[in-house]
Amino acid sequence: MNTxxxxxxxxxxxxxxxxxxxxxxxxxPDEKLDIFMNEYGLPKDDAELLIKYKKIAEYFEEASKDIxxxxxxxxxxxxxxxxxxxxxxxxxxxxISLPPEYLKELISLLENxxxxxxxxxxxxxxxxxxxxxxxxxxxxxxxQGIDEDTLREICMRAVTENKDAVDSYLGGKxxxxxxxxxxxxxxxxxxxxxxxxxxxxxxxxxxx
Numbered sequence: 001m002n003t004x005x006x007x008x009x010x011x012x013x014x015x016x017x018x019x020x021x022x023x024x025x026x027x028x029p030d031e032k033l034d035i036f037m038n039e040y041g042l043p044k045d046d047a048e049l050l051i052k053y054k055k056i057a058e059y060f061e062e063a064s065k066d067i068x069x070x071x072x073x074x075x076x077x078x079x080x081x082x083x084x085x086x087x088x089x090x091x092x093x094x095x096i097s098l099p100p101e102y103l104k105e106l107i108s109l110l111e112n113x114x115x116x117x118x119x120x121x122x123x124x125x126x127x128x129x130x131x132x133x134x135x136x137x138x139x140x141x142x143x144q145g146i147d148e149d150t151l152r153e154i155c156m157r158a159v160t161e162n163k164d165a166v167d168s169y170l171g172g173k174x175x176x177x178x179x180x181x182x183x184x185x186x187x188x189x190x191x192x193x194x195x196x197x198x199x200x201x202x203x204x205x206x207x208x
Contacts, residue, residue, distance in 0.1 A: 032051045032057060033047050033048065033051055036050060036051065036057075040064070040070040040071075040074075041069075041070065041071060042070065042071055042074050043071075046071070046074045046075075046078060049078055050074065050077070050078070052091075053088075053091045053092055053094065054092075055092065055093065055094030056077070056091055056094050058094075059077070059094055059096060059100050060073060060074065060077055060100075062100035062101070062104075063077075063100035063101075063103040063104045063107070064104070065104065066104070066108070067104060067107055067108065067111060068111060069111055072107050072110060072111060073103065073104070073107055076103065076106075076107065076120075076124060077103075080121065080124050080125065080128070081096060081103075081124075081128070084096075084128060096128075097127075097128055097129075097130075097131040098127055098128060098131060102127060102132075102133045102134065103124075105133060105134050105135075106120055106123060106124060106127065106134040107120070109134065109138070109143070114143040115138060115142070115143060116145075116190070116191075116192075116193050116194065117194075118185055118190040118192075118194060119138060119142070119190045119191065122137075122190050123137045123138050142189075142191060145191055145192075145193070146188050146191050146192050146193075148196075151184075151188070151192055151193075151196065151197060151200065152200055154184055154187050154188060154192070154197075155184060155197055155200040155201050155204055156204055157187070158180050158181075158183045158184050158187070158201065159180065159201060159204050159205060159208075161183070162179065162180050162183055165177075165179045165180050166180065166205060169205070170205070177198070177201070180201055181194055181197055181198055181201070184197045184201070185197075
């Protein structure tokens with residue numbers, strides 16, 4: 001018959017302490033995947049790519065704090081930022097030149113429609129090159145965008161100065177339309193809303 005060693009002391013662990021220890025345990029990959037998909041609204045493929053690299057997943061979580069559309073953060077990490085980390089080793093190390101707060105600041109401007117996606121992409125490239133915040137590359141004036149009258153004037157110029165592209169578009173070559181929008185984006189230094197510019201250009205072309 002086994003008897004308890006009288007020298008052993010009783011150890012009583014409260015439920016509060018147990019829960020605290022549980023909270024301190026790292027999330028398992030399946031748990032994190034579930035959170036990324038069901039709480040953050042990410043597609044499964046995107047979520048799996050993020051959690052594959054522990055430090056990248058942590059970077060994403062920091063950058064997406066207070067961002068409603070967390071997929072915006074995911075999109076920029078998995079596209080522009082991942083292009084700068086070509087190897088698994090780079091991604092494991094999370095060798096990103098920007099602190100997550102800088103990415104959050106940029107995406108917050110995009111989410112609140114202070115800038116458009118073209119401006120965000122261009123600014124992010126410069127931020128990644130220099131490690132500097134978005135305020136170094138986008139001013140308050142830039143955030144004011146282009147008023148519709150000015151945009152219409154530029155769209156008209158884009159149509160009249162790109163006659164070959166217009167003819168190609170009318171001939172069924174949809175890619176030619178992209179070159180007209182590209183002209184507008186260049187003229188406005190990326191400030192124009194591409195969707196709005198497209199609507200105006202189509203309206204102008206129909207009026208000819």
